[in-house]
Amino acid sequence: MMENPYEPWLATVEDIREEVGGQRPIKTFKLKFKDKKITDNFSYIPGQCAMVSLLGMGECFFAISSSPTKKGFIEVSVMKLGKVTTALHELEPGDTVGVRGPYGNNFDVSGWKGKNLIFIGGGIGQAPLRSLIQYVVDKRKDYGKIDIIYGARTSKDISYKEEFAELEKRKDVNVHLSIDVKEDGWDKFVGFVPDNLLKVKPSPKNSIAITCGPPIMIKFVIQNLEKLGFSEDQIFTTLEMRMKCGIGKCGRCNIGNLYVCKDGPVFSYKELKNIYGER
Amino acid sequence: MDILIISKNDLPKFIDELIKKNTVFAPIENDDTILFGQIKKANEAKLDYLNSQYPPKALILNQTETLFKFRPGPKGDIEPIKIDEKKVIFGIRPCDAKSLAILDCAFSGDFKDPYFLTKRDNTVLIGLSCNKPGVNCFCTSFDDSPASSKYVDILLTDIGNSYYVEVTSDKGKNITKGASKFFKPAKESDAKAKTDIEKKAIEMIKRTQKTENIAEKLDKIFENKFWKEVSDSCVGCGTCTYLCPTCHCFDIQDESTLTKGARIRVWDTCMNPEYTLHASGYNPRPARKNRVRNRIYHKYNYYPKNFDVIACVGCGRCIDLCPVNIDIIDVVTSAGEVKP
């Protein structure tokens, strides 16, 4: 019988880590497939996404925030916003969810070998970037200089705090965290991420910039990157749309004739500029 | 391709023979609405009809379809269902049959949709030519004819006291072989009668839509104020998408009681703002202008770019039933003439 792309595989929630509390909490779920055979051949590349479903509630399209170099499990970071994400936030370790994927295109990890990488993330936008950062750090010698610029509203809103602490200890990675509003006990940059980018002033020579976050942040980050001399095929971002099938059939996530779930979510700024259509 | 003849009074017997061995769907009348329903006896089928409001696509891409069953909740599990529906659709119009071929592109590709494709293979299409096309039919604008046998397994054409039968596929062959006692080989005069009827039907189609290199023209006028003028009068009712044989957008929903449930697929319409509403409240297509434009671009620009076929068969349903007379023939033709 034909293989059914709509049917998810069952996975257990190994561990739930609360990244950010407050009004819009973010939790990271570590998921392990029940069937060992699926764990082995669920191969994905950073930037790809998975459709996580809670049976009886619905499905959501999340970027896989763990790196393929970490075997045996996948992680997704979920911000509590709608019906399904609220239900996901009420899960405990040991519960069962459905996972299907991997879907969408991916960051061009092989093409970017030897290049300097600049990650510019904001809020929950850090999830797809984290997958790429872990991958690049695990294969550190394949890549050039690495700059990670990440900002959140307040220090409590910063996700993946321990990992950032780890990365700050490393010599070969420069981390530039920022928060929007001044807080005592915060010695790093205060202000919006695009301004932090101008302060860091990475050089565009032989480098790639990847940015994910709220649309308003992406807009100003791209403007500043162009001010710093980055050309349009050096800038990459991921886009978000309402999604239901995840495989380019249900028709709703299109920008022009491209489907964000199948032909995206990773787009270069060059591609974005010449496909018209609402985004 | 073998050519046969079946007399008019043998046809009901042939249909009854079909019903014995297959589940047969045919146009049935329910008050003044025509739709495709299962028939138990030949006389339930209504063959002198213009076309059904509710497209026969609904028999392949069902409006409500169970994807799989499950036990709901965080301790649930999944129970797949078997897809093995076999059916015969009798009396489908050539344009609706072509729409199924157009939908094949959307549902195959790198992710194959098992529900649509399995049902598509298990369905035999027995077409019925249009002797009297409707007011808003314009299948001839896509170099198709009201009596084309390209997309059906068997095509029947009413040539007076008998039906001219063209069997185009082997699915059709083993249907006619199974009921060969009703069919006789066709004579030269029958073939001539069929081409005359086809020519007469083509002349009756007065409305044509100009679509040569429409995709490139549409590329240049996406931001043109033409689309605001077209969509001003739209009330966003979505009838055009629910009746269109080539619309394939759907929504996936979970329905469950406390103990059992299922994930189902239902038709959806891009005319509804909730269709693209983000959980954050942002909506990339907030206004009717975006939505009306998206429907036209999806059929005349995006589909040609992805599958190089225009996703319209000229059945005229969206023109007949649009409450504010937004006429796709008029819209696309004048879109072609808009100066960028």
Add this chain to the structure above:
Amino acid sequence: MVNEKELQDAVEKTVKRDDVKYVVGYEKGTYGFQAKPSFAYKPEDAKKFIFSPICVHNLSVFPMLEEKPPLRKGEEPDSRKLGVVVKGCDSRAIVQILQEKGLERDKVVIIGIPCEGVIDPKKIEAKFPGQVDNADVKDDGDNFIVTIDGKAHKVKKDELTPDKCKTCEYPTPVLYDILIGKEIKSKKKEDYKDVKTFEKKSMKEKWDYWEKQFEKCIRCYACRNACPLCYCKECMVDQLDPQWVRRSVDLSENTAWNLLRAFHLAGRCIGCGQCERVCPMGLPLMELNKKLEKDILELYEYVAGIDAEEKPLLAMFKPDDPEEFIL
């Protein structure tokens, strides 16, 4: 007979005012007996306006469909008025919306046209099938003159008008800023004849009838989207959390949808018949609306869309409302 020249001048004068954004009226359709809504943003657009028995749409749905795009910083919202051409029944929809504070009176310029009955598109297409190029329908006292390819056909009005025109009590708009032509007194009375005959049937017969109708429903919600009084931001059937009505199309959800739609128009529906006209599957939706209209008139002497100052039916009460059904 409505003087189209007078209508076009009134529309042109209104569009010229700088506090009016556009005027929506009717223009010739693209085929057969069709008219279509026409938007006059500039004075010369008024030339396209027509009024004849083929103008069946209720244009008072458009002021409520007007989208308010998000404003750039410092941008002022566009507070210009909207002009609407309305017949007698259509004007009652605007009055009902005003009554419910869905629209402010000074936001809309009403151009009223006294109407002596319009055609029912399904009936005229059944009588003159296969009509491709435009046909002209003129109003002539008790019958319509339908000219097709130059030949005039005189048809009795009752043969082509929808039910609402047969018992129309408000030919002249109830509320207007400009009136085209002279007021017409209505000689007809709404007697709810069909509703009363249907009420005599047994419970089983009623349900068998409605079960067959609700099974045809394909839940495209055209009845909701074309109704001038269905202007809720989020409709109850689109709610997901909790999801009251499921999206699957079967008898149970269809019945729930049709009952709730009819209920939510109780004491609000003004009988313009758009829901039944736009339904692609031909459900007799007006029968439900007319039943509630009759009962509300009997129980509470309340008629929708007549007086903009009146309080909406289900938002108020009288201490002596009938309560014989309460234990």
Add this chain to the structure above:
Amino acid sequence: MKEKFEPNIIGFLCNWCSYAGADLAGTSRIQYPPNLKVIRVMCSGRVNPIFVINALQQGADGVLIGGCHPGDCHYERGNYLARRRIAVLKKLLEHTGIDPNRVRMTWVSAAEGNKFAEVVKEVTEDIRKLGPMQHFKRENKW
């Protein structure tokens, strides 16, 4: 003996009066049929017809709405508004062939434990005579 049809009735009881009346019926050990499943609402005016129709869809054979006597409403007008709503809903159900006696309404004050029991007995018997509600029950046929 053919086992009797036990109707399944959903009761929306207003918190201030009829719920308290039901509570009183319980504490004073008054016997009444167990077919009523109670949902406490803050006022009979809170009962949206969508609740009633949803209940009938999910297998309820009848719905009982309990409110305060006119004039006693904790929010002054809730019961009056509910009275109109349910009257209109019953007319609509009647027109489509669903027996309006399946949707009942009652005024029960906090002191009328007996009346509450009487009402439940009467409603249960009525709906038992009407039989199960099959018209538009959800089949969940997946």
